Amino acid sequence: xxxxxxxxxxxxxxxxxxxxxxxxxxxxxxxxxxxxxxxxxxxxxxxxxxxxxxxxxxxxxxxxxxxxxxxxxxxxxxxxxxxxxxxxxxxxxxxxxxxxxxxxxxxxxxxxxxxxxxxxxxxxxxxxxxxxxxxxxxxxxxxxxxxxxxxxxxxxxxxxxxxxxxxxxxxxxxxxxxxxxxxxxxxxxxxxxxxxxxxxxxxxxxxxxxxxxxxxxxxxxxxxxxxxxxxxxxxxxxxxxxxxxxxxxxxxxxx
Amino acid sequence: xxxxxxxxxxxxxxxxxxxxxxxxxxxxxxxxxxxxxxxxxxxxxxxxxxxxxxxxxxxxxxxxxxxxxxxxxxxxxxxxxxxxxxxxxxxxxxxxxxxxxxxxxxxxxxxxxxxxxxxxxxxxxxxxxxxxxxxxxxxxxxxxxxxxxxxxxxxxxxxxxxxxxxxxxxxxxxxxxxxxxxxxxxxxxxxxxxxxxxxxxxxxxxxxxxxxxxxxxxxxxxxxxxxxxxxxxxxxxxxxxxxxxxxxxxxxxxxxxxxx
Numbered sequence: 127x128x129x130x131x132x133x134x135x136x137x138x139x140x141x142x143x144x145x146x147x148x149x150x151x152x153x154x155x156x157x158x159x160x161x162x163x164x165x166x167x168x169x170x171x172x173x174x175x176x177x178x179x180x181x182x183x184x185x186x187x188x189x190x191x192x193x194x195x196x197x198x199x200x201x202x203x204x205x206x207x208x209x210x211x212x213x214x215x216x217x218x219x220x221x222x223x224x225x226x227x228x229x230x231x232x233x234x235x236x237x238x239x240x241x242x243x244x245x246x247x248x249x250x251x252x253x254x255x256x257x258x259x260x261x262x263x264x265x266x267x268x269x270x271x272x273x274x275x276x277x278x279x280x281x282x283x284x285x286x287x288x289x290x291x292x293x294x295x296x297x298x299x300x301x302x303x304x305x306x307x308x309x310x311x312x313x314x315x316x317x318x319x320x321x322x323x324x325x326x327x328x329x330x331x332x333x334x335x336x337x338x339x340x341x342x343x344x345x346x347x348x349x350x351x352x353x354x355x356x357x358x359x360x361x362x363x364x365x366x367x368x369x370x371x372x373x374x375x376x377x378x379x380x381x
Numbered sequence: 382x383x384x385x386x387x388x389x390x391x392x393x394x395x396x397x398x399x400x401x402x403x404x405x406x407x408x409x410x411x412x413x414x415x416x417x418x419x420x421x422x423x424x425x426x427x428x429x430x431x432x433x434x435x436x437x438x439x440x441x442x443x444x445x446x447x448x449x450x451x452x453x454x455x456x457x458x459x460x461x462x463x464x465x466x467x468x469x470x471x472x473x474x475x476x477x478x479x480x481x482x483x484x485x486x487x488x489x490x491x492x493x494x495x496x497x498x499x500x501x502x503x504x505x506x507x508x509x510x511x512x513x514x515x516x517x518x519x520x521x522x523x524x525x526x527x528x529x530x531x532x533x534x535x536x537x538x539x540x541x542x543x544x545x546x547x548x549x550x551x552x553x554x555x556x557x558x559x560x561x562x563x564x565x566x567x568x569x570x571x572x573x574x575x576x577x578x579x580x581x582x583x584x585x586x587x588x589x590x591x592x593x594x595x596x597x598x599x600x601x602x603x604x605x606x607x608x609x610x611x612x613x614x615x616x617x618x619x620x621x622x623x624x625x626x627x628x629x630x631x632x633x634x635x636x637x638x639x640x641x
Contacts, residue, residue, distance in 0.1 A: 193536050210536040216529055219632040220551040229547065230537045261632055281537055 162187055162343040164201075167336055171284070174311065174318040176328035178371060179338030185321040186213070188343070189287040192319060206317070208285035213293060215274040217262040223273050224249060224258040230281035248276045252310065268299040275310070285317045293323065304330055308356060325371045329364050330357050337374040347374035418602040423609060426602035433591070438610050440587040441572050444500060445618070448507025448575070449568045453561055456512035460519025460557070464549070470520075481513050489578040503575035503587075510571035511564035515557065522556025523549050555633040558626045565622055569615040 162184040169175040177185055190196045191203045193210045209230070217226045224245045225232075231241035242258075249255055252272050262270055271291055278286055291307070292300040308331055311318065322328055328335045329351055337347040349367055357364055400420045406412065407419035414422065427434065459477070463470045485506050492502035530548045539547065576589030588607045595604035626633075 195532060195536065208536075210533065212529060212533060214529060216527070216533045218530065218547065218551070220554075220630070221547075229534075233534070233537050233539045233543050233547070263632070277537075 162191075165338070165343060165345055167345065169285075169317050169319060169334075171317050172315045173334065174320060174332045176320045176322060176332035176335045177338060178322055178325055178328045178335060178375070179343060180340045180375065181323065183338040183340040184343030185323075185338065186289055189289050189319065189321055192285065192287055206285050207283040208287050208319075209278045209281035209283040211274055211278040211286065211288045211291055213289045213291075215262075215270045217270055217273060217277075219262055222259045222261055223254065223265060223269075226262065227273050227276040227280060229277055234282075245276060245280060248279065251313075252276060252306065266299075267295050268303055271295065271303060272306070275307070279310075279314065279316075285319065288318060288320045290322055291320070292327065300324075300327075305356070307331060312355065325368050325375070326359060326364075329367045329371065330359065335367075335371055337371055339375070347371070349374075415599065415601055418605055422602040423605040426600075427606040427609065430603055430606060434588070434607060434610055437586070437588045437591045437607065438614070441569075441576070441589065441611070442614065444503050444507060444575065444587065445568050445572045445614075447500070448504045448571065449511055449565060451504060451508040452511035452564055452568070453515055455508060456515025456560070456564070457519050457557060459512070460516045460523065463516070463520050464523040474520075477513060477516055480509060483509075485510075485574050485578045493579050498579075502579040503572070506575035506578065507568055507571040510574065511568045514563040514567070515560040518556045518560030518563075519553060522553030525556065526552040551630070554630045555626070558622070558630060562619055562622050562626075565618045566615055569611055569618065573611065 165184075165188065167175065167177070167188075177188060179185055187196065189210060191198055192205050193208045195210070197203075217223075218229070221229070224242050227245035227248070228238075228241035231244060232238065246258055249258055252275075254269060254272055254276075257265060257269060262273070265273065275288075275291065278288075292303045295303060304327055311331075320328070320331060325335075329349075332351055335349040335351060336345050337349070338344065339346045347370070349371060351367060353361070353363055353367075359365075403417075404420050407414055407417060418426075459473065463474060489502070489506070492505055496502045496505070526549045530552075531544055534544045534548055572587070573589035573592070576587040577593050588611055592604050592607045595601070595607065
């Protein structure tokens with residue numbers, strides 16, 4: 127299962143998210159919410175693993191465990207260094223788009239000009255050319271997400287954790303962004319853990335889909351998506367897999 | 382430029398109405414002009430004593446600028462230090478609050494004893510009066526940074542200093558600048574307090590001194606003329622800083638005609 131050349135990000139974690147006011151390292155057990163239970167997942171190097179589930183299934187906790195922002199109360203998390211693309215784009219309003227995208231390079235103490243140059247190169251590829259100096263509040267939601275993605279990509283980390291990257295976008299922009307992400311990953315393959323509540327998005331983008339149930343989050347199904355790319359929403363194989371995932375979520379038979 | 386004039390119009394009109402009412406009140410015998418001189422007398426005093434008022438204005442303006450500079454640097458530095466050190470917060474914050482209750486007259490004598498009749502005791506007094514709003518707004522501004530932004534910076538392996546430089550400092554800047562504007566507004570009256578509570582060698586050293594001297598020699602129109610200069614100076618300072626804020630923290634002022 128785990129080879130030398132493989133990313134082996136196994137989750138066997140009973141994660142708990144604590145409310146912010148929990149004190150000390152143990153937290154207040156009465157306020158603790160058990161977010162994940164016996165979740166066992168792995169992603170091979172270069173694989174896109176989608177995690178779908180209803181809200182409250184601990185998806186965000188899972189990503190924070192992989193990125194080392196939380197440590198599990200039980201079990202282990204093993205992963206190569208992972209970068210997080212949070213649900214909110216969290217672009218810094220005082221930096222221009224290109225400076226936001228180059229943030230990881232600046233933090234790595236690269237010279238500013240060089241960092242901006244590398245980010246600008248990706249801007250052109252991702253349809254952001256001409257918006258380098260725009261501040262985030264001047265950008266559309268879809269553009270902000272793309273800038274956030276460039277920022278995540280330029281962190282240079284082999285694993286990308288995408289937390290509902292298109293959840294806040296309207297349906298048309300979301301469809302555009304999905305196509306765009308598929309192309310970006312085809313060009314620059316990374317190990318990706320894509321958290322989403324959109325089953326169709328998962329089937330379109332991922333090599334494998336893990337379906338979680340809520341409170342506490344557990345894996346109820348894992349689907350291999352061995353379909354060629356690019357995939358069409360209307361492809362019968364895509365529709366069938368989407369249906370299987372919905373059934374695993376207990377929502378099947380409505381289409 | 383024309384838009385700037387239009388924006389100032391309501392304030393100018395309000396001033397005209399208030400001055401007109403004041404003029405009528407005094408002219409109709411509501412009060413002895415020796416106690417409250419009418420605006421036309423103040424305007425005449427302003428004109429007749431322009432050189433003297435200008436001389437004293439430059440002294441007071443220098444005190445305000447330098448004292449305020451000390452307050453901004455000191456207040457901001459203390460705010461940042463308090464943000465980084467909970468121990469310092471517990472140790473210094475209560476005293477910073479308490480310092481605002483100290484009557485300047487009480488400390489004026491030792492200040493003059495240490496630093497003489499020059500500008501230094503005055504700068505200290507102005508800085509003491511001004512620094513507090515800067516400390517409070519800086520501390521609160523630094524604490525108000527979006528915790529998710531800090532979390533994001535952590536995933537990008539930012540050091541404590543980098544989190545400060547990229548997130549906390551710019552996030553706190555608008556609040557700190559608001560503190561600076563409050564400091565500026567109180568800085569002008571701070572200069573008056575500083576001048577009148579610490580002795581000076583020159584006869585007319587600063588507008589505060591002049592106001593007290595005119596008060597004692599029953600020169601009410603000139604006293605009011607000097608006050609008018611202070612009034613206008615505070616307004617000018619305030620708006621200068623507002624313009625500076627637009628340059629230093631442009632992301633906080635989103636122009637109305639935003640294309641989004």
